[in-house]
Amino acid sequence: MSRLKKNKEEIITAYLCVLPWILGLSIFIVGPIIASFIFSFMDYSVVLPPKFIGLSNYKKMFFEDPLLWKSLYNTLYMTVIGVPLNILLSLSIALLLNQKIKGEAFFRTVFYLPSIVPQVAMSLLWMWILNPQIGLINYLLSLFGIKGPMWLASEQWAKPAFIIMGLWGIGGNMVIFLAGLQNVPQHLYDAATVDGANIWQRFRYVTLPMLSPTIFFVLIMGIIGTLQIFTQAYIMTAGGPMDSTLFYVYHLFNKAFRDFHMGYASAMAWFLFIIVFAVTMLNLKLSPRWVYYETE
Numbered sequence: 001m002s003r004l005k006k007n008k009e010e011i012i013t014a015y016l017c018v019l020p021w022i023l024g025l026s027i028f029i030v031g032p033i034i035a036s037f038i039f040s041f042m043d044y045s046v047v048l049p050p051k052f053i054g055l056s057n058y059k060k061m062f063f064e065d066p067l068l069w070k071s072l073y074n075t076l077y078m079t080v081i082g083v084p085l086n087i088l089l090s091l092s093i094a095l096l097l098n099q100k101i102k103g104e105a106f107f108r109t110v111f112y113l114p115s116i117v118p119q120v121a122m123s124l125l126w127m128w129i130l131n132p133q134i135g136l137i138n139y140l141l142s143l144f145g146i147k148g149p150m151w152l153a154s155e156q157w158a159k160p161a162f163i164i165m166g167l168w169g170i171g172g173n174m175v176i177f178l179a180g181l182q183n184v185p186q187h188l189y190d191a192a193t194v195d196g197a198n199i200w201q202r203f204r205y206v207t208l209p210m211l212s213p214t215i216f217f218v219l220i221m222g223i224i225g226t227l228q229i230f231t232q233a234y235i236m237t238a239g240g241p242m243d244s245t246l247f248y249v250y251h252l253f254n255k256a257f258r259d260f261h262m263g264y265a266s267a268m269a270w271f272l273f274i275i276v277f278a279v280t281m282l283n284l285k286l287s288p289r290w291v292y293y294e295t296e
Helices: 002-039 056-063 066-097 104-116 119-129 136-142 158-168 171-182 186-194 199-227 231-237 248-257 262-289
Strands: none
Touching: 002 262, 056 262, 066 104, 066 158, 066 171, 066 199, 066 248, 104 171, 119 136, 119 158, 119 231, 158 231, 171 199, 186 199, 199 262, 231 248, 248 262
C-alpha cells in the first residue's frame, strides 16, 4: 500500500512540475491558434464584437485582394532565389573553412558573427550600406567607374538588395554545414582517393551524399524562415517602392494592426500555414530521391 502511495505522490509531483509548461502551451500557443481559426470565419475589428461571416474572408482574400498575390509573389521570389543562394554560399564557405589552415577559428568566428546580429540592427546597418548616395556598395562600385543602382528605392533592385543582405548572415548555416562536414567518415575519402577519384569526384560522390541530410534540414528551415520574412521590410522599406517589398507576413501585419481586420488577417495566417505545410510535405515526399542516410 505504501508503494502505491509513493507512486501516486511521484505522479502528482511530476504533473506539478510540468504544469507551468502545459499552462504556457495552452494559453500562449494552443489557445491563440484555436482563436485565430475561429476568427478567420468572422468579421472582427478588435473594438467591436466579432460577427460570423462564414467563408467571406477567404473569398475576399482569393478574389478581391490584389495585394495578396503581389505579396505572395514577392515572398516566393525571395524563397526561390534567396534560399538556394544562401545554401550554395554557406556550403562553399564551410568547405573552405573545413580545411586545416592557420587561423581557421578566427575566420569561422568572422563569418559567424553577422548571423547573431539582431534583425533590427542589421536592417539599420544595411540601410546605410545600400544608400544610393553615401552607401558603401555604391562607393565601391564608383571606384571601378560603375554607377550603382538605387537599391531600396528601385522597384527592380529592392528584392535583390534584400537577397544580398540575407547572404551577409549565412554564418548560422555555415556552422551547420561545418558540423555535417566533420561527420563525414575519412575512410570514404581515402577509399575514393585509392580508386582514383579527383577533388570534384570526391565532392560529388562522397561529400554531397553524406551531407544531403544537412542540406535537406537547411533547405526546409530556410524555406520556412523566408516565407515569414517581415522585419527587414517593416524597418527598411515599409513595403515599397511600388509594393515591391510587400511580403506576405508584412501584408498580414498591415491588415491586422493597421486596418484592424483581425478576421481577415487570421484567414491569411491560415493560408500561409497551408502553404508552409504543403511545401514541407512536398519536400519530405521528394527527399528519398536525393537525401542519403548512413543507416540506409
